[in-house]
Amino acid sequence: MECIPPVAGCSIHWMHSKTFFLDKQVLFPTLVSNLSRRMNLKGKIRSLISLLVFFVSFSSTALAAEEVRWFDPQKTGLLIGIFITIVLVFGFILYGKKKGSLKIRSIPGLEAMDEAVGRATEMGKPILFSSGLGKMERVATMASMNILGSVAEKIAEYNTPLIIPNYDPMVTTVAQEVVKESFSKAGHPESFKQENIYFVTQSQFGYVAAVDGIMLREKPATNLFLGTFEAESLILAETGNSIGALQIAGTDSTIQLSFFIVACDYTLIGEEFFAASGYLTKDPLVLGSIKGQDFLKLIIGILIIAGGIFSTLGYNFLINFLGK
Amino acid sequence: MRRQIPIVVCFVFGIFMLAQFFVSHPLLTRGYQNVLDWMQIIFVFALLVGALSFLILHLDKISKQQKEWGYNLVALAGLAAMVFLGFFKGIQKDSPFLWVFDNLQVPMQSTMFSLLAFFVASAAYRGFRARNFQSVVLLVAGVLIILGRVPLGEMLHSKIPESATWILNVPSMAARRGILIGIGLGSIATSLRIIVGIERTYLGKG
Incomplete structure (x- = not known):
């Protein structure tokens, strides 16, 4: 499926089907009425997907005259960091739930x-x-x-x-x-x-x-x-x-x-x-997430030491990547 | 149901805010702007709730003639006067509302802020008392930084300002960044717990 968002409409090419050209004045109401009409499941799914593509495509053209940038490459490092954080925190939450009780240092x-x-x-x-x-x-x-x-x-x-x-x-x-x-x-x-x-x-x-x-x-x-x-x-x-x-x-x-x-x-x-x-x-789920935090701190500590060593040796790839 | 709906709303908006930070699609940007606008609207209504709470609290204390109820009367008179001046005389330049603000509110705030100077002195006296080795390190570092920031330090020794800068940029910064990493991770973990509904004390219904 490919969608080209022109100003007047949206073209959708289905792999084993004919090509649609969606005119925004006509097809939006048609798609909505298709969904409410009696048709088989395949037809309904097709109409729903068309409607979603239509909505996203027109929102791109209508809301922004300039080129749409879906993702800022400068945030790659941050995205990876957030992903690792989420995985670790939820991993330890599940671990806490399974284990029932976790011990953290005295505060x-x-x-x-x-x-x-x-x-x-x-x-x-x-x-x-x-x-x-x-x-x-x-x-x-x-x-x-x-x-x-x-x-x-x-x-x-x-x-x-x-x-x-x-x-x-x-x-x-x-x-x-x-x-x-x-x-x-x-x-x-x-x-x-x-x-x-x-x-x-x-x-x-x-x-x-x-x-x-x-x-x-x-x-x-x-x-x-x-x-x-x-x-x-x-x-x-x-x-x-x-x-x-x-x-x-x-x-x-x-x-x-x-x-x-x-x-x-x-x-x-x-x-x-x-x-x-x-x-x-003493909620094991919350304690699990705290354990995840501690593990992340360990990873950050290792990265800081590695970054310091590599940087001293003249290799800046880690700093360049994490700086993104 | 009363518990589930706020958790679902929190989850949806939490994921949305996370997504809009990474995805720069105009639809999400517009959505984010709408959320910010709605926050302003909610804030205005919350302020009304606050004003009502303020009014009830002080009226209650006055009606019961509780200890030092005269202060409650002053607080209510202040509220009534500012509302009256704002609504009937306007808030433009040279209005009585702004005059009261500039000549009463601002000096009172400055007075409170200036108390900080005395409190810094008393806190520094307690903090810098050389009771053990760590306190001595703190005292020496503090003295070096104080001297390094004034011309007297350079007059005493040319290395003092340099040492002060080093203390601020190296050991102090390292400790600060260590704490900041902890705060950052703590904030993310708390946010995730709130988004998925593990932490829901803030809803009242735990």
Whole structure:
């Protein structure tokens, strides 16, 4: 089958059949009506394929006057990388599902979650959770919500107040749902207080002022800063430090990580932040994907060393290929 | 059904976003643009939800006369004033809305931002205390970089700025890239888990 997309129509050559020329004014309605008419399966399939080819061909000519480039060769290396990542991650997910339980190294920041919740309970003070400035489309915010789900379940068991001031209205709604579900799962739906999870403002420093104010008034025993943070990270963490709260932080920004390391008791660095939900829930599927991540890191490490050696010897093929 | 539909929507759009990154067909590019436009539309509605949440929260605290409820009144008055000014006086140049923004909001934000200078000092004091070998390494590196970035460093020794640049470009960059690789892989794995529906806490129904 070959399709030539001219402006007025589309030619389709079937291997053992006659050649069609599809006129866009006439054949689109005809193909659609063919599909709805009573005809044998072969005819229906033929009409469906024609319709698909017709649609793709005309979309090419109608939407772009310039030449259509289906694939950018500059992204070849990236495509291969993504393909290997997908295969490995799903391979290890299946392995995790088959094995039932997988072991990953101990992460002190996550081990301290129980201590953080217990401390707040003993002191009779609330826990403050902030997902920072991230919106819902950010992976870090998604990871933050996943951690919130596990932490809220522990908090519900101890019946400790949980305060979540939010920067984004959408995140507020999601956080409310996540916490509500976790409280129900823990068997304490009556302890859920929607009024403690609220939208504050979309102004970066307005948000900082509000959260700092909450910290100084409510004096939470534990602060959890997990999500996307920018320049406000140190202001939040230092204020938390000044009130003597136990602080656990994690973010996807390498610049803000250094501030959190200095001002917080525990910091989730790099992939630890994204591994948190699997670590806390012990879900074999999530743990499998974390194992896949580790394996990928090994491959990247080997490639970096090989690239360094080859480059030193004057062979740049690996760097040229991976640079694509 | 309430759980399956969001997972299917997430899967379809996740695959679509991945495909449009590699395939540059105009149909996908147009689709991507449409998704971005829809995000703006959804954001406006989400903002309404946020404003409503803000209103309910503060009204509730005022009606119950909770501790320091005067601040809630100030917050609501601010919201009402800006809505009034924006709708009835416009947001053009020299409007009262912009005047309030430039003369109240901006200075307050700058004040909060300037607090960072003091917090950096207190955090640096704690971080640079030489308690063990690692802290000493951090302290020496920090001092070298601080000196290397000001004229005093070059006056003391010509090699100080060079050392500062080396620390930033070699060991610091290596550590940063190591963390970035971890973050990148973590983001991809989390995205894949979300796309295929393994990770669905964000839906509320786990």
